[in-house]
Amino acid sequence: MTTALRTRNMLTLAEVCEELKISRSTFYDWRAKRRAPRCIKLPNGDLRIRRSDLDIWLDDREDAA
Numbered sequence: 248m249t250t251a252l253r254t255r256n257m258l259t260l261a262e263v264c265e266e267l268k269i270s271r272s273t274f275y276d277w278r279a280k281r282r283a284p285r286c287i288k289l290p291n292g293d294l295r296i297r298r299s300d301l302d303i304w305l306d307d308r309e310d311a312a
Contacts, residue, residue, distance in 0.1 A: 257287070257295040266301075 258266075263284070264274055277283035284304035287295045 256298045258298060258301065260294045260296070263296050263301060 260271060260274060264271055267274075274283055278286065284296050285300040287297070289295060
């Protein structure tokens with residue numbers, strides 16, 4: 248997989264928060280409670296979320312009604 252393709256499949260915390268319409272503090276709260284999507288912590292401390300992990304996380308929260 249090329250670096251460009253991998254980068255497109257990994258979202259920044261800001262991108263995830265914008266998509267979910269939540270604040271960064273809400274995301275960190277969810278993460279502390281283990282309710283957030285899986286994250287990758289980069290060597291510089293930044294977080295990335297794979298698009299596939301976010302999609303799976305969202306699917307798991309879909310209301311079956």
